[in-house]
Amino acid sequence: MFLQDLEARLMAVDVRRVMIFRSVARVGSISAAARELGWTQPAVSQHLGALEREVGTPLLLRGPRGVSLTEAGRLLLARAEVVAGQLHMADEELAAVAQVRRGNVRLAAYPSALATLVPRAMAGLQRRYPEVDVKLVDAEPPEALALLERGDVDLALVFGYEPQADLGLVLRSRPVGTEPVRLIVPRRSRYxxxxxxxxxxxxxxWIVGCVRCRAHxxxxxxxxxxxxxxxxxxxxYVVRQNLVAAGLGVTLLPDAALTAFRHPDVVVRRSEAFGRRSTSIVYRDGADLVPASAAFMAELLAAHRPLAAGAPTPA
Incomplete structure:
Protein backbone atom coordinates (compact mmCIF):
# COMPACT_ATOMS: atom_id res chain seq x y z
CA MET A 1 0.00 0.00 0.00
CA PHE A 2 2.88 2.38 0.82
CA LEU A 3 4.48 1.87 -2.59
CA GLN A 4 1.15 2.39 -4.37
CA ASP A 5 0.58 5.67 -2.52
CA LEU A 6 4.17 6.73 -3.24
CA GLU A 7 3.84 5.99 -6.95
CA ALA A 8 0.67 8.11 -7.06
CA ARG A 9 2.53 11.04 -5.42
CA LEU A 10 5.44 10.69 -7.86
CA MET A 11 3.11 11.57 -10.73
CA ALA A 12 2.76 15.13 -9.40
CA VAL A 13 6.33 16.01 -8.43
CA ASP A 14 8.51 18.71 -9.99
CA VAL A 15 10.38 17.11 -12.91
CA ARG A 16 13.35 19.47 -12.50
CA ARG A 17 13.80 18.34 -8.90
CA VAL A 18 13.54 14.71 -10.01
CA MET A 19 16.42 15.28 -12.46
CA ILE A 20 18.49 16.91 -9.69
CA PHE A 21 17.77 13.89 -7.47
CA ARG A 22 18.83 11.59 -10.36
CA SER A 23 22.18 13.37 -10.61
CA VAL A 24 22.78 13.04 -6.86
CA ALA A 25 21.76 9.39 -6.82
CA ARG A 26 24.02 8.50 -9.75
CA VAL A 27 27.19 10.19 -8.43
CA GLY A 28 26.48 9.30 -4.78
CA SER A 29 27.21 12.75 -3.40
CA ILE A 30 25.36 16.07 -3.13
CA SER A 31 28.57 18.09 -3.52
CA ALA A 32 29.67 16.10 -6.60
CA ALA A 33 26.24 16.49 -8.17
CA ALA A 34 26.33 20.24 -7.48
CA ARG A 35 29.65 20.51 -9.34
CA GLU A 36 28.28 18.44 -12.23
CA LEU A 37 25.17 20.62 -12.46
CA GLY A 38 27.07 23.88 -11.97
CA TRP A 39 25.02 24.76 -8.87
CA THR A 40 25.90 25.44 -5.25
CA GLN A 41 25.61 22.61 -2.73
CA PRO A 42 22.98 24.48 -0.62
CA ALA A 43 20.80 24.99 -3.71
CA VAL A 44 20.90 21.28 -4.53
CA SER A 45 20.13 20.40 -0.90
CA GLN A 46 17.15 22.78 -0.90
CA HIS A 47 15.67 21.14 -3.99
CA LEU A 48 16.19 17.67 -2.52
CA GLY A 49 14.45 18.75 0.68
CA ALA A 50 11.54 20.17 -1.31
CA LEU A 51 11.29 16.96 -3.34
CA GLU A 52 11.20 14.81 -0.20
CA ARG A 53 8.41 17.01 1.17
CA GLU A 54 6.51 16.58 -2.10
CA VAL A 55 6.68 12.78 -1.99
CA GLY A 56 6.21 12.67 1.77
CA THR A 57 9.13 10.37 2.61
CA PRO A 58 12.97 10.43 2.75
CA LEU A 59 14.69 9.55 -0.53
CA LEU A 60 18.34 9.75 0.56
CA LEU A 61 20.30 8.79 3.63
CA ARG A 62 23.13 11.28 4.22
CA GLY A 63 26.47 10.05 5.55
CA PRO A 64 30.10 11.16 5.83
CA ARG A 65 30.99 9.34 2.59
CA GLY A 66 28.03 10.51 0.55
CA VAL A 67 24.42 9.44 0.18
CA SER A 68 22.58 6.14 -0.19
CA LEU A 69 19.07 5.53 -1.46
CA THR A 70 16.08 4.57 0.63
CA GLU A 71 13.51 2.15 -0.79
CA ALA A 72 11.50 5.14 -1.96
CA GLY A 73 14.66 6.64 -3.49
CA ARG A 74 15.33 3.48 -5.51
CA LEU A 75 11.77 3.56 -6.81
CA LEU A 76 12.06 7.22 -7.79
CA LEU A 77 15.44 6.67 -9.48
CA ALA A 78 13.94 3.95 -11.69
CA ARG A 79 11.19 6.36 -12.73
CA ALA A 80 13.71 9.18 -13.18
CA GLU A 81 15.75 7.13 -15.68
CA VAL A 82 12.65 6.66 -17.85
CA VAL A 83 11.79 10.37 -17.58
CA ALA A 84 15.36 11.34 -18.56
CA GLY A 85 15.17 9.21 -21.70
CA GLN A 86 11.81 10.69 -22.67
CA LEU A 87 13.02 14.25 -22.05
CA HIS A 88 16.09 13.65 -24.21
CA MET A 89 13.93 12.35 -27.06
CA ALA A 90 11.61 15.35 -26.74
CA ASP A 91 14.62 17.69 -26.86
CA GLU A 92 15.90 15.99 -30.01
CA GLU A 93 12.49 16.21 -31.69
CA LEU A 94 12.22 19.93 -30.95
CA ALA A 95 15.79 20.59 -32.10
CA ALA A 96 15.19 18.71 -35.35
CA VAL A 97 12.04 20.68 -36.13
CA ALA A 98 13.59 24.04 -35.21
CA GLN A 99 17.03 23.50 -36.72
CA VAL A 100 16.51 21.16 -39.68
CA ARG A 101 17.68 17.81 -38.34
CA ARG A 102 20.31 19.23 -36.08
CA GLY A 103 20.79 17.07 -32.99
CA ASN A 104 22.74 14.40 -31.18
CA VAL A 105 22.61 10.62 -31.30
CA ARG A 106 24.31 8.48 -28.67
CA LEU A 107 25.14 4.95 -29.85
CA ALA A 108 26.44 1.97 -27.87
CA ALA A 109 27.90 -0.76 -30.08
CA TYR A 110 30.16 -3.80 -29.86
CA PRO A 111 33.80 -3.60 -31.06
CA SER A 112 33.62 -5.35 -34.45
CA ALA A 113 30.64 -3.18 -35.43
CA LEU A 114 32.51 -0.05 -34.31
CA ALA A 115 35.37 -1.11 -36.60
CA THR A 116 33.24 -1.84 -39.68
CA LEU A 117 29.54 -1.02 -39.83
CA VAL A 118 29.43 2.10 -37.66
CA PRO A 119 32.10 4.20 -39.49
CA ARG A 120 30.30 3.62 -42.82
CA ALA A 121 27.00 4.66 -41.28
CA MET A 122 28.51 7.75 -39.65
CA ALA A 123 30.11 8.81 -42.94
CA GLY A 124 26.76 8.48 -44.72
CA LEU A 125 25.02 10.46 -41.99
CA GLN A 126 27.64 13.21 -42.14
CA ARG A 127 27.19 13.58 -45.90
CA ARG A 128 23.42 13.93 -45.63
CA TYR A 129 23.03 15.66 -42.26
CA PRO A 130 26.28 17.37 -41.26
CA GLU A 131 24.60 19.04 -38.27
CA VAL A 132 23.81 15.71 -36.59
CA ASP A 133 26.49 14.69 -34.11
CA VAL A 134 27.05 11.05 -33.11
CA LYS A 135 28.62 10.01 -29.80
CA LEU A 136 29.95 6.44 -29.55
CA VAL A 137 30.25 4.09 -26.58
CA ASP A 138 32.12 0.77 -26.86
CA ALA A 139 29.91 -1.85 -25.18
CA GLU A 140 29.10 -5.53 -25.52
CA PRO A 141 25.33 -6.25 -25.87
CA PRO A 142 24.42 -6.71 -22.17
CA GLU A 143 26.17 -3.46 -21.22
CA ALA A 144 24.73 -1.63 -24.24
CA LEU A 145 21.18 -2.65 -23.29
CA ALA A 146 21.76 -1.52 -19.71
CA LEU A 147 22.97 1.88 -20.96
CA LEU A 148 19.88 2.15 -23.15
CA GLU A 149 17.51 1.28 -20.32
CA ARG A 150 19.13 3.94 -18.11
CA GLY A 151 18.75 6.57 -20.83
CA ASP A 152 22.52 7.01 -21.25
CA VAL A 153 22.37 6.22 -24.98
CA ASP A 154 19.69 6.55 -27.66
CA LEU A 155 20.49 3.46 -29.74
CA ALA A 156 22.18 0.15 -28.99
CA LEU A 157 23.69 -2.01 -31.71
CA VAL A 158 23.69 -5.57 -30.38
CA PHE A 159 24.27 -9.08 -31.69
CA GLY A 160 22.99 -12.53 -30.80
CA TYR A 161 22.98 -16.13 -31.95
CA GLU A 162 19.47 -16.97 -30.76
CA PRO A 163 16.11 -15.30 -31.49
CA GLN A 164 15.81 -11.89 -29.81
CA ALA A 165 14.62 -12.24 -26.22
CA ASP A 166 11.62 -10.25 -24.98
CA LEU A 167 12.73 -6.64 -24.51
CA GLY A 168 9.79 -5.66 -22.32
CA LEU A 169 7.39 -2.75 -22.71
CA VAL A 170 9.90 0.08 -23.21
CA LEU A 171 12.48 -1.21 -25.70
CA ARG A 172 12.03 -2.00 -29.40
CA SER A 173 14.28 -3.85 -31.85
CA ARG A 174 14.94 -3.58 -35.59
CA PRO A 175 16.96 -6.32 -37.35
CA VAL A 176 19.99 -5.15 -39.33
CA GLY A 177 21.17 -8.44 -40.84
CA THR A 178 23.07 -11.66 -40.25
CA GLU A 179 26.61 -12.84 -40.93
CA PRO A 180 28.28 -16.26 -40.91
CA VAL A 181 30.55 -17.40 -38.10
CA ARG A 182 33.92 -18.87 -39.16
CA LEU A 183 36.37 -21.29 -37.59
CA ILE A 184 39.86 -19.79 -37.22
CA VAL A 185 42.80 -22.23 -37.10
CA PRO A 186 46.62 -21.91 -37.34
CA ARG A 187 47.97 -21.90 -40.91
CA ARG A 188 49.87 -25.16 -40.31
CA SER A 189 47.01 -26.87 -38.50
CA ARG A 190 45.74 -30.23 -39.72
CA TYR A 191 42.32 -28.54 -39.81
CA TRP A 206 39.47 -23.19 -27.62
CA ILE A 207 39.94 -19.45 -27.28
CA VAL A 208 36.54 -18.16 -26.20
CA GLY A 209 35.09 -14.68 -26.44
CA CYS A 210 32.30 -12.72 -24.75
CA VAL A 211 29.44 -14.29 -22.82
CA ARG A 212 27.19 -14.61 -25.88
CA CYS A 213 30.00 -15.91 -28.09
CA ARG A 214 31.02 -18.48 -25.50
CA ALA A 215 27.42 -19.67 -25.12
CA HIS A 216 27.21 -20.14 -28.89
CA TYR A 237 39.20 -10.43 -31.83
CA VAL A 238 42.73 -9.23 -32.65
CA VAL A 239 44.15 -11.01 -29.59
CA ARG A 240 42.17 -14.15 -30.40
CA GLN A 241 43.64 -14.30 -33.91
CA ASN A 242 47.15 -13.75 -32.58
CA LEU A 243 46.70 -16.57 -30.09
CA VAL A 244 45.49 -18.84 -32.88
CA ALA A 245 48.41 -17.83 -35.11
CA ALA A 246 50.78 -18.79 -32.27
CA GLY A 247 49.26 -22.28 -32.21
CA LEU A 248 47.59 -21.83 -28.81
CA GLY A 249 44.12 -22.93 -29.85
CA VAL A 250 41.26 -22.43 -32.29
CA THR A 251 38.39 -19.96 -32.16
CA LEU A 252 35.15 -18.85 -33.81
CA LEU A 253 34.76 -15.34 -35.24
CA PRO A 254 32.04 -13.61 -37.27
CA ASP A 255 32.78 -12.02 -40.63
CA ALA A 256 32.76 -8.49 -39.18
CA ALA A 257 35.73 -9.29 -36.95
CA LEU A 258 37.64 -10.69 -39.94
CA THR A 259 36.79 -7.66 -42.04
CA ALA A 260 38.18 -5.41 -39.31
CA PHE A 261 41.36 -7.48 -38.90
CA ARG A 262 42.74 -10.59 -40.58
CA HIS A 263 45.95 -12.16 -39.26
CA PRO A 264 48.18 -13.45 -42.09
CA ASP A 265 49.06 -16.67 -40.23
CA VAL A 266 45.56 -18.02 -39.67
CA VAL A 267 43.22 -19.95 -41.93
CA VAL A 268 39.50 -19.20 -41.98
CA ARG A 269 37.32 -22.29 -42.44
CA ARG A 270 33.83 -21.87 -43.81
CA SER A 271 30.87 -24.05 -42.84
CA GLU A 272 27.19 -23.47 -42.03
CA ALA A 273 27.81 -25.78 -39.07
CA PHE A 274 29.46 -22.87 -37.24
CA GLY A 275 26.23 -20.87 -37.28
CA ARG A 276 25.34 -17.25 -37.95
CA ARG A 277 25.30 -14.07 -35.88
CA SER A 278 22.45 -11.57 -36.13
CA THR A 279 22.72 -7.83 -35.52
CA SER A 280 19.89 -5.58 -34.34
CA ILE A 281 19.32 -1.96 -33.43
CA VAL A 282 17.57 -1.64 -30.07
CA TYR A 283 15.97 1.64 -29.02
CA ARG A 284 13.48 3.07 -26.57
CA ASP A 285 9.88 3.20 -27.70
CA GLY A 286 9.46 6.39 -29.73
CA ALA A 287 13.14 6.93 -30.55
CA ASP A 288 12.49 5.90 -34.16
CA LEU A 289 10.30 9.01 -34.46
CA VAL A 290 13.14 11.35 -33.48
CA PRO A 291 14.56 12.56 -36.84
CA ALA A 292 18.26 12.38 -35.92
CA SER A 293 17.95 8.87 -34.47
CA ALA A 294 15.75 7.70 -37.35
CA ALA A 295 18.27 9.02 -39.89
CA PHE A 296 21.16 7.23 -38.20
CA MET A 297 19.17 4.00 -37.99
CA ALA A 298 18.58 4.21 -41.75
CA GLU A 299 22.31 4.70 -42.34
CA LEU A 300 23.16 1.69 -40.18
CA LEU A 301 20.78 -0.46 -42.21
CA ALA A 302 22.20 0.84 -45.49
CA ALA A 303 25.82 0.38 -44.35
CA HIS A 304 25.28 -3.31 -43.58
CA ARG A 305 24.43 -4.24 -47.17
CA PRO A 306 27.82 -3.57 -48.82
CA LEU A 307 29.61 -5.12 -45.85
CA ALA A 308 27.55 -8.30 -46.19
CA ALA A 309 28.23 -8.42 -49.94
CA GLY A 310 31.94 -7.83 -49.44
CA ALA A 311 32.56 -10.38 -46.68
CA PRO A 312 36.13 -11.74 -46.58
CA THR A 313 36.75 -14.83 -48.65
CA PRO A 314 37.99 -17.72 -46.49
CA ALA A 315 41.44 -19.12 -47.27
Missing part, protein backbone atom coordinates in the same frame (compact mmCIF):
# COMPACT_ATOMS: atom_id res chain seq x y z
CA UNK A 192 43.48 -25.90 -42.32
CA UNK A 193 42.10 -27.88 -45.27
CA UNK A 194 39.93 -30.85 -46.10
CA UNK A 195 36.50 -31.85 -44.84
CA UNK A 196 35.74 -30.73 -41.33
CA UNK A 197 32.90 -31.04 -38.80
CA UNK A 198 32.47 -29.57 -35.33
CA UNK A 199 32.88 -33.06 -33.87
CA UNK A 200 36.39 -33.27 -35.37
CA UNK A 201 37.47 -30.49 -32.97
CA UNK A 202 36.61 -32.37 -29.78
CA UNK A 203 40.20 -32.49 -28.52
CA UNK A 204 41.26 -28.97 -29.46
CA UNK A 205 41.82 -26.12 -26.98
CA UNK A 217 30.43 -22.18 -28.93
CA UNK A 218 29.36 -24.36 -26.00
CA UNK A 219 25.99 -25.00 -27.65
CA UNK A 220 27.65 -26.07 -30.94
CA UNK A 221 30.03 -28.41 -29.11
CA UNK A 222 27.25 -29.95 -27.02
CA UNK A 223 25.26 -30.61 -30.19
CA UNK A 224 28.37 -32.36 -31.58
CA UNK A 225 28.62 -34.49 -28.43
CA UNK A 226 31.54 -33.02 -26.50
CA UNK A 227 32.52 -30.40 -23.92
CA UNK A 228 34.90 -27.75 -25.33
CA UNK A 229 38.33 -27.32 -23.74
CA UNK A 230 38.33 -23.59 -22.88
CA UNK A 231 42.00 -22.69 -22.74
CA UNK A 232 41.93 -18.88 -23.06
CA UNK A 233 39.26 -16.16 -22.86
CA UNK A 234 39.27 -12.66 -24.40
CA UNK A 235 36.70 -10.40 -26.07
CA UNK A 236 39.40 -8.90 -28.33
Missing amino acids: ARGRLTVADLAGEP LVDLCHQAGFEPIERHSTDD
